[in-house]
Amino acid sequence: MTDPTTRVHDLDETELLARIFPLLPTGPAVVVGPGDDAAVVRAPDGRFVVTTDVLVQDRHFRRDWSTGYDVGRRAAVQNLADVAAMGAHATSLVVSLVVPGDLEVDWVTGLARGLAEASAPAAVVGGDLSGGDAVVVSVTVHGDLAGRDPVLRSGARPGDVVAHAGTLGTSAAGLDLLTCGAAEPRDGAPDGGGPLHPYVSAYLRPRSPLAAGPAAAAAGATAMLDVSDGLLRDAGRLARAGGVTLDIARSDLGPDVVALLPAAVQVSVTTGDDGDPDRALRWVLAGGEDHGLLATFPAHVAATGLPAPFRPIGVVTTADDAPTVLLDGEQPDVAPGWDHFRP
Amino acid sequence: MTDPTTRVHDLDETELLARIFPLLPTGPAVVVGPGDDAAVVRAPDGRFVVTTDVLVQDRHFRRDWSTGYDVGRRAAVQNLADVAAMGAHATSLVVSLVVPGDLEVDWVTGLARGLAEASAPAAVVGGDLSGGDAVVVSVTVHGDLAGRDPVLRSGARPGDVVAHAGTLGTSAAGLDLLTCGAAEPRDGAPDGGGPLHPYVSAYLRPRSPLAAGPAAAAAGATAMLDVSDGLLRDAGRLARAGGVTLDIARSDLGPDVVALLPAAVQVSVTTGDDGDPDRALRWVLAGGEDHGLLATFPAHVAATGLPAPFRPIGVVTTADDAPTVLLDGEQPDVAPGWDHFRP
Numbered sequence: 001m002t003d004p005t006t007r008v009h010d011l012d013e014t015e016l017l018a019r020i021f022p023l024l025p026t027g028p029a030v031v032v033g034p035g036d037d038a039a040v041v042r043a044p045d046g047r048f049v050v051t052t053d054v055l056v057q058d059r060h061f062r063r064d065w066s067t068g069y070d071v072g073r074r075a076a077v078q079n080l081a082d083v084a085a086m087g088a089h090a091t092s093l094v095v096s097l098v099v100p101g102d103l104e105v106d107w108v109t110g111l112a113r114g115l116a117e118a119s120a121p122a123a124v125v126g127g128d129l130s131g132g133d134a135v136v137v138s139v140t141v142h143g144d145l146a147g148r149d150p151v152l153r154s155g156a157r158p159g160d161v162v163a164h165a166g167t168l169g170t171s172a173a174g175l176d177l178l179t180c181g182a183a184e185p186r187d188g189a190p191d192g193g194g195p196l197h198p199y200v201s202a203y204l205r206p207r208s209p210l211a212a213g214p215a216a217a218a219a220g221a222t223a224m225l226d227v228s229d230g231l232l233r234d235a236g237r238l239a240r241a242g243g244v245t246l247d248i249a250r251s252d253l254g255p256d257v258v259a260l261l262p263a264a265v266q267v268s269v270t271t272g273d274d275g276d277p278d279r280a281l282r283w284v285l286a287g288g289e290d291h292g293l294l295a296t297f298p299a300h301v302a303a304t305g306l307p308a309p310f311r312p313i314g315v316v317t318t319a320d321d322a323p324t325v326l327l328d329g330e331q332p333d334v335a336p337g338w339d340h341f342r343p
Numbered sequence: 344m345t346d347p348t349t350r351v352h353d354l355d356e357t358e359l360l361a362r363i364f365p366l367l368p369t370g371p372a373v374v375v376g377p378g379d380d381a382a383v384v385r386a387p388d389g390r391f392v393v394t395t396d397v398l399v400q401d402r403h404f405r406r407d408w409s410t411g412y413d414v415g416r417r418a419a420v421q422n423l424a425d426v427a428a429m430g431a432h433a434t435s436l437v438v439s440l441v442v443p444g445d446l447e448v449d450w451v452t453g454l455a456r457g458l459a460e461a462s463a464p465a466a467v468v469g470g471d472l473s474g475g476d477a478v479v480v481s482v483t484v485h486g487d488l489a490g491r492d493p494v495l496r497s498g499a500r501p502g503d504v505v506a507h508a509g510t511l512g513t514s515a516a517g518l519d520l521l522t523c524g525a526a527e528p529r530d531g532a533p534d535g536g537g538p539l540h541p542y543v544s545a546y547l548r549p550r551s552p553l554a555a556g557p558a559a560a561a562a563g564a565t566a567m568l569d570v571s572d573g574l575l576r577d578a579g580r581l582a583r584a585g586g587v588t589l590d591i592a593r594s595d596l597g598p599d600v601v602a603l604l605p606a607a608v609q610v611s612v613t614t615g616d617d618g619d620p621d622r623a624l625r626w627v628l629a630g631g632e633d634h635g636l637l638a639t640f641p642a643h644v645a646a647t648g649l650p651a652p653f654r655p656i657g658v659v660t661t662a663d664d665a666p667t668v669l670l671d672g673e674q675p676d677v678a679p680g681w682d683h684f685r686p
Contacts, residue, residue, distance in 0.1 A: 035496075036495050036568075037394060037426075037429055038486070039392070040390055040488070041391055042390055044389060046387060047383055047386060048386050049384075051382070054471045054473050054479075054481065056441055060473070096483075098399055098479055125393065126395055128395050130402060131399070132402060132479065133476065133477060134477075138479075138481035142391075142393065143381070150375055152379050153378075
């Protein structure tokens, strides 16, 4: 069908868009789809949720590791998780894409497929394309609250149970495995081809438990956010926004740490260090981009059963001095997570 | 207040956001503003309009010509014009911003001010910041149709009047004046300082007749779009979408061309060419980025008065063979406009 050697500068904008549009399925929320000055989207309860995130080549992804398909999935998921963290389900998204002229058209169409697949049944309703020296993908996702109040970061109250849905540390493990060369990103097929290492996949194509967001809202979650910058750092945000302290129980994270130990050993063997006993724990506590959901629930909700796949990992207590995050009642001795302008 | 030499990499992300958030006023449509995982915005009639556009340094703007404030205004206006072209008024926007670490913080806060000023009373409800080698600004704007049908590109019918609101060719004139050195971009003040040359201002900080969009919809416009890539090229889009021909009357563009003649002479004198008799006409017909609105109205609407500031510039006729744009009944002998991947 497509000549895989065709590059963006071989087509004009209309021709390029003509290859992208058919890959972007419509959805039930779409009144007017792509192709006009703007799209029109349904907002059934008279409000919509909106969030935006940007991915920059060589900052957030490497083109020798990530295919366009991977980047499309990741760009979608990090935004979809933000919408889910408000308790909403996604209805539609728009995309701005900056690409070098010598980028393969297949990379761009792969990105469109990845976006569309990760977002369905939400529809891609619009976008903009520009030339530039590096790939930049900016995605804006819209969601519907189905008449419920949004679940804010600020609602955690002493006595609430802290719960998490999704994986912790697998994306960071994947990144470290790739960085030290213990794992290869892929077999080179344009859409990712054969099976990826599960942690490499978690890093290149994160999966967020999106349905857990609206389920948490329906169950009465008092606060929620998407864990994108590491458990401790994001838990700190809930603590400060609510003026409370979150006390995480290390034992509840035991299975996550144990599952990552073989990967931690693999990194130690590959890098030739003597074995870092805390590497797996650090992945779980400070590793970002798994895009799980961290929420707080009233104790009576937890007692009768948290919505799947949430599981308790701690409790909310009164902030003694400043709101903070504790690990088994003590200040954790781990770097908290990711900052975008300081390496 | 702010040290003008402070650069982005001197602050962490939280500190940088703390300088930006106060510059982003809220608006009547905002339920939940910036700072949570996502914003929540009112959509009173159960639908919203959405469009996105991206500006890339050294493709769409030069940092030695444009301040952050200018880029903020321009990024807002090109999206606001798309919302207006659907017949909607803007309610809210989100911004993705990629900036080099050595960029002055004042440039970033200037961009926030420019965005906020150009968008008011629409609110900036969210954003994302990332490092990168060049500035990239991606803006998504949302609008409200107030219960009306959106005005699509496809509705033009034979017998309709073609009308335009806004300026034609002034942005292209400003760009050419800057490019040949006949005008200086500014006096160097961070917010643009003293008065800009009017055409330079049209290029650096375009103004779109935003209120004319909803007014056109209320008056019964059959089709509408934002003129961003040049009158002929964008008129061609209306023609193809509607399966009609648009016949533009050169005489109706006379005042636009005459107004630009001194600037055209200035470019000729500066570049030392012998005078290009068609330069001003070319600016009017093919110059992009004035962000006026091109619409078609039923003849009876035009007869009783077009909504201000629309003025008639032609008529819609049946497409003989392929839909096209004519100038006084003939194929125009002018390059049609701008393509993003071919210089």
